[in-house]
Amino acid sequence: MNRWQAFRFAGAVLLLLLGLFGLDLVFPLPRAPLYSPVVLAADGSVLHAYLNPTQKWRMKTELAEITPALQQAIINKEDRYFRYHFGVNPLAILQAAGRNVFRTGRTTGASTITMQVARLLEPKERTFGNKLLEMVRATQLEAHYSKAEILQLYLNLVPYGGNIEGVKSAAMLYFQQPPDYLSLAQTVTLAIIPNQPRVLVLGKNNAQILAERNRWLRQFQQQGLFPDQDIEDALHEPLDVQRHAAPVLAPHLARRLVTQFPGQAIIHSTLQRGPQSKAEDLTKNYVRRLHELGITQAAVLVLNNRTRAVEAYVGSADFQDAASAGQVDGVRAIRSPGSTLKPFLYALALDRGLVTPKLKLPDVPSNFSGFRPENFDKNFSGEVTVERALTYSLNIPAVRVLSEMGVGTFTEKLRDAGFQRVAHDAPRLGLSTILGGCGATLEELTALYAALADKGRYRAVRLTSPPGPLSRGEGEPNDSAPRRRGSPSPRERGPGGEVTAGGEVPGVPLISPAAAFLITDILAQHTRPDLPLGYQGSTRLPKIAWKTGTSYGRRDAWSIGYNQDYTVGVWVGNFSGAGSPALTGTDIATPLLFDLFNALAYNSPNNWATTPASLDFRLVCAESGLVPGEHCANQLIDYYLPGTSSARRCEHQREALVSADGAVSYCRACVPASGFRRQLYPNPLPEVLAFRESQGLPATRLPAHNTDCRLVRNADDTGAALAITSPLANAEYLLNRHEKQQLLLSCAAGSEVRQVFWYVNDQFLRAAAATERVFFRPPSGNVKISCADDHGRNVDIQLQVADM
Structure with missing residues (x-):
């Protein structure tokens, strides 16, 4: 050339x-065909399927699902030279023309698989002109797609009668299996129906279909297409089939993902089919028993701690229960979290050195700038350790710790943990946040507890995963027989797509491993008050750490637990917001939590709680939980974080100089040369002392100071500060003068205080004992209340008084 x-x-x-x-x-x-949205489990099985926009069942068959047996059966039946022609088979056209013209043999149309795809994509009346158009389209399709892709299009579009199209739809709706799980007999059955979908109707004409199937099996045997033994087994396989409903597991998650990925035909979720089915059954059956208590709904979330993949997602007890709003997604519903945030609060306090497990906190009636919290049982303990305050879910110690830490610090950490409503409402949140005075979802709370299980590392939950690799190169045939897929774990990816060894991805450290360990150690104790009835000493008690919560008005019951492998969150209540007297986290939510763990992870080891190297032991005073002071006889061992935990020394007892008869006390300035002795006196916080006295408990006060002492002393020399506990500072009071309503005056003073003096608008009102309750009628308008004690300390507050 x-x-x-x-x-x-x-x-x-x-x-x-x-x-x-x-x-x-x-x-x-x-245009590409419109497929039915399908949500798959982690192993590739179908969890949930929807009709496509044209109300047809057309589930997309993936290349990996087209088995060699299916390829061979379809190609040999429909288009033996499929892999060799360019979309049109000239020889077949000549043969068909000869048969049709000379009327010899069976009349055929010589349509190749590619031409059938063209016709299925653009259905038209069967005319000579349209047949030529099909040929042009077939050639065009061959230029744009590979043979595997054309075969895939064909298998996705072939009719199976009614509104069923595609091999996968037929396999799922008739055999309840995907195409690559079918036997040879089932595969050949699906290969023969598309030519006569109105005649060969599965479930109606099974006998006719069986005969046609066996005819083709024998023909394939003559061609040597499959081994003789496989053919014989297929010939003896019965055909007892009928149409089934489409899979409907995980309806809430399926709807969520289909909405999140519009137009996507196949969505690969992280759900595990077995745990999902078990969780749905347990939840539905459990809630059915609660109906008589006025409780109609529950939601469950199961997380894999290592990957944060959601393995079970139950949005409600029954998606079809319209009377109980079953289509509401309880996993994402914003509810009051009750006491479920307390473990995280104490973990943050541990990391800031504010508390240690044995530190004692006041549990007495308290006023936090107008906020007066109460414990769930309306009782008070005086003083409790941090671990007991968490185990018994006491409100007042938790509010005290939050007050010391700061609400902003706490909510900022919750924002880092993905709490969207808390982040939105943060400027308006106060101390009630720790008691459920904020909004949270089951998904957010379960992810937070998973961080406790994972050494304090937070990672967002994962609902989807990339599809696993194909076992056959791009769907091309190989010599393998029809196979069943295994359950390969999809690769785990971080927010930026990074992948680490073993599928783990790095997380955000919310709390230290030491704090996570200490909280887990407390929550894993089985000697606790929130064991449901019937579980004390029961073998049904799983090896987990867990925390319960009940919202105000008993509208929400929570129980969230974890072990090394899983974190499970449970919410029980009513989507209407109606409360129930029986609704508590302990008695209502925890039994379902235990059932789930016993069903999903019964044999899981309980060995995740290993002591971090950053923790150490030290002796503390048994009376206060602080580093022992000079007068601490009873001591015990406590964990602490070296360099972080407070090293403040205990002063639960103070040495005082008193007269020989113990009637008066002396300061260093007025102590006589003789006739005195040294004596130890309890030195509790003023509010603890006031509580003990109000309850009639032993509360020894320091004797009154020597009245002959004329030295003016400051507050630092005489003990704890003075505080007005009633009325509330900066509050507004409406009083009915006709009913002669009065205000209460009370204070919290140190153990050495015997007498206090009350003033209203700088005018002396009266003297009273330190623990005496005084009532008076205040004037209207701005009122100044002052209190002074017999040691020279004083405190003022302002309030507003109006007449009704």
Whole structure:
């Protein structure tokens, strides 16, 4: 070929390419078919399927699902030269034309698989002109798609009667299995129906279909398409089949994912089919028993701690229960979290050195700038350790710790943990946040507890995963027999797509491993008050750490637990917001939590709680939980974080100089030369002392100070500060003058205080004992209340009084 001929050839090729490109512009390919949205489990099985926008069941068959047996059966039946022609088979056209013209043999249309795809993509009346158009389309399809992709399109579009299209839809709705799980007999059955979908109707004409199936099996045997033994087994397989409903597991998650990924035909979720089915059954049956208590709904979330993959997602007890709003997604519903945030609060306090497990906190009636919390049982303990305050879910110690830490610090950490409503409402949140005075979802809370299980590392939950790798190269045939898929774990990816060894991804450290360990150690104790009835000493008690919660008005019951492998969150209540007297986290939510752990992770080891190297032991005073002071005889061992935990020394007892008869006390300035003795006196916080006295408990006060002492002393020399506990500072009071309503005056004073003096608007009212309750009628308007004790301390508050 000379240079001129080469130029002519290149020009011809270029013109051909331009012609084909122009043909595509003028005659574009048909639009892609609309598939039924399908949500898959982690193992690739179908969890939930929906009708496509045209109300047809057309589930997309993936290349990996087209088994060699299915390929061979379809190709040998429909188009034996499929892999060799360019979309149109000229020899078949000539043969068909001869048969049709001379009426010899069976009349055929010579349509290739590619031509059938063209017709299925653009259904038209069967005319000679439309047949020519199919041929052009077939050639165009061959230029754009591989043979595997064309075969995939065909298997996704072939009719199976009614509104069922595609091999996968037929396999799922008739055999309840995906195509690559079918036997050879089932595969051949699906291969023969598309030619006569109105005659060969599965479930109605099974006998006719069976005969046709066996005829083709024998024909395939003559062709040597499959081993003889496989053919014989297929011939003896019965055909007892009927149409089934589409899979409907995990309806709430399925709807969520389909909404999140509109137009996506196949969505790969992280759910495990077995745990999901078990969780749905347990939840539905459990809630059915609660109906007589006025409790109609529950939600469950199961997380894999290592990957944060959601393995079970139950949005309600029954999606179809319209009377109980079953279609509401309880996993994402914003509810009051009750006491479920307390473990996280104490973990943050541990990391800031504010508390240690044995530190004692006041549990007495308290006033936090107008906020007066109460414990769930309305009782008070005086003083409790941090671990007991958490185990018994006491409100007042938790509010005290939050007050010391700061609400902003706490809510900022919750924002880092993905609490969206808390982040939105943060400027308006107060101390009631720790008692459930904020909004949270089951998904947020379960992810937070998973951080406790994972050494304090937070990671967002994962609902989807990338599809696993194909076992066959791009769906091309190989020599393997029809197979069943295993359950390969999808690769785990972080927020930025990074992957680490073993599928783990780095997390955000919310709390230290030491704090996570200490909280887990407390929550894993089985000697606790929130064991449901019947579980004390029961073998049904799983090896987990857990915390319960009950919202105000008994509208929400929570129980969230974890072990090394899983974190399980449970919410029980009513989507209407109606409360129930029986609704508590302990008695209502925890039994379902235990059932779930016993069903999903009964044999899970309980060995995740290993002591971090950052923790150490030290001796503390048994009376206060502080580093022992000079007068601490009873000591015990406590965990602490070296360099972080407070090293404040205990002063639960103070040494005082008193007269020989113990009637008066002396300061260093007025102590006599003789006739005195040294004596230890309790030195509790003023509010603890006042509580003990109000309850009639032993509360020894320091004797009154020597009245002959004329030295003016400051507060630092005489003990704890003075505080007015009633009325509330900066509050507004409405009083009915006709009913002669009065205000209560009370204070919290140190153990050395015997007498206090009350003033109203700088006018002396009266003297009273330190623990005496005084009532008076205040004037209207701005009122200043002052209190002074017999040691020279004083405190003022302002309030507003109005008449009704």
